[in-house]
Every structure is written in C-alpha cells, then in structure tokens.
Amino acid sequence: GAGVSQTPSNKVTEKGKYVELRCDPISGHTALYWYRQSLGQGPEFLIYFQGTGAADDSGLPNDRFFAVRPEGSVSTLKIQRTERGDSAVYLCACSTGQTNSPLHFGNGTRLTVT
Amino acid sequence: DQQVKQNSPSLSVQEGRISILNCDYTNSMFDYFLWYKKYPAEGPTFLISISSIKDKNEDGRFTVFLNKSAKHLSLHIVPSQPGDSAVYFCAATGDAGKSTFGDGTTLTVKP
Numbered sequence: 215g216a217g218v219s220q221t222p223s224n225k226v227t228e229k230g231k232y233v234e235l236r237c238d239p240i241s242g243h244t245a246l247y248w249y250r251q252s253l254g255q256g257p258e259f260l261i262y263f264q265g266t267g268a269a270d271d272s273g274l275p276n277d278r279f280f281a282v283r284p285e286g287s288v289s290t291l292k293i294q295r296t297e298r299g300d301s302a303v304y305l306c307a308c309s310t311g312q313t314n315s316p317l318h319f320g321n322g323t324r325l326t327v328t
Numbered sequence: 329d330q331q332v333k334q335n336s337p338s339l340s341v342q343e344g345r346i347s348i349l350n351c352d353y354t355n356s357m358f359d360y361f362l363w364y365k366k367y368p369a370e371g372p373t374f375l376i377s378i379s380s381i382k383d384k385n386e387d388g389r390f391t392v393f394l395n396k397s398a399k400h401l402s403l404h405i406v407p408s409q410p411g412d413s414a415v416y417f418c419a420a421t422g423d424a425g426k427s428t429f430g431d432g433t434t435l436t437v438k439p
Binding site for chain 2: 245249254255256257269270305316317318320322
C-alpha cells in the first residue's frame with residue numbers, strides 16, 4: 215500500500231511485559247516520527263529519525279522506551295517493563311524530510327497495559 | 329507548559345455555515361503551522377498549512393489565518409459540510425523539525 219502501516223493495530227499486555235510496535239513508512243520518506251496520543255489529548259512527540267539515526271529523542275519519557283530504524287525504513291518502538299500509564303495510541307508518521315513537509319500518519323497502535 | 333493550545337474542545341455548526349477553529353501558541357520560535365483532521369480510529373491527515381511570513385493561506389473551502397503578533401491562528405471552513413465532522417488538530421514547527429500539537433477541537437456539522 216501507499217500509506218504508513220502500523221502493526222499491530224491493537225496490543226493488550228500485562229504490566230511488566232515487553233512490547234514492540236512496528237511502523238512501515240511510505241517508501242522514500244526519510245524522516246520518521248513516533249508520537250503518543252492519550253484520550254482527549256493531541257499527539258505527543260516521542261522521537262524523530264532522519265534516515266537511520268535518531269535526530270531528536272527528547273520526547274521519550276524514560277529509559278524504558280527505545281526506538282530503532284536500522285535500515286532507514288521500518289522502525290520499531292520498544293517498551294520494556296510496561297506500566298499502566300503507558301496505555302495510549304502510539305502513532306507513527308513520516309515525511310519527505312524537506313523543511314516543513316507535512317506528516318503522513320499511520321492509523322496507530324492502541325496499547326493497553328492491564 | 330503547553331506550547332500550542334486549542335481552547336475550545338468542541339464546536340457545533342449548521343451545514344452551510346462557517347466553522348472557525350482557533351489555536352494559540354506561546355513559542356516565538358515556531359515558524360510554520362499546520363492543521364490536521366482526524367476521523368475515529370484513523371491517524372491525523374494533513375489539511376492546510378501556513379508559513380510565518382504569510383498571514384493567510386486558502387485552499388478551496390479551507391482558509392488559515394495567522395496573526396503573528398498575537399500568536400494566534402484560525403482555520404475557517406466555509407461552507408461547512410457534514411463530512412467535515414472530525415477532530416481538528418493545530419500543529420506548530422520550528423527549526424527543530426518536530427511538530428508540537430494542540431489537544432484538538434471536535435467539530436460537528438449538523439445537516
């Protein structure tokens with residue numbers, strides 16, 4: 215498909231478990247972003263990749279969160295020792311990388327930590 | 329401290345009338361502003377944008393106005409249609425590359 219693909223669409227896990235969320239961006243889009251959205255709030259920035267490297271990870275809440283993009287396309291957001299407060303929709307977005315180019319979002323992964 | 333604020337959580341308008349959604353920001357380093365539209369269970373989709381060197385940008389039924397001195401922007405939709413019913417997010421970017429979003433306004437257009 216031509217859009218941003220995120221898998222799984224829903225993930226339920228127990229407190230303390232490890233989860234991985236996957237994002238498959240639009241082909242050729244060099245910039246990739248992870249955002250987190252809680253109910254009633256706007257997307258909250260987590261991390262931004264330009265190519266393979268994390269250009270800005272200032273939004274990651276703590277060291278339980280980590281993201282990689284080893285080949286400059288697919289990215290994985292990893293959360294260790296999940297907590298109930300991690301429950302949210304995790305959104306991936308990409309852009310061409312040109313200045314001020316708009317973001318193209320996936321439909322998100324809804325993470326529920328029980 | 330929230331740098332992008334959308335103070336109206338919801339707005340209801342009649343079909344055919346104008347919808348005006350507002351957004352305020354505090355960071356003077358923001359120089360590009362975007363509006364996104366979101367339907368339930370989908371990601372936000374880009375709608376329209378404006379650079380800080382302009383005060384107006386128009387695209388069909390959608391117009392965005394920027395008042396840089398007041399750090400305020402607004403999105404006008406005219407005429408409003410039932411299919412416009414969605415959550416609208418205002419976002420701002422600076423030279424850091426990332427976008428900062430407001431909490432959204434839910435627009436309901438009644439037939």
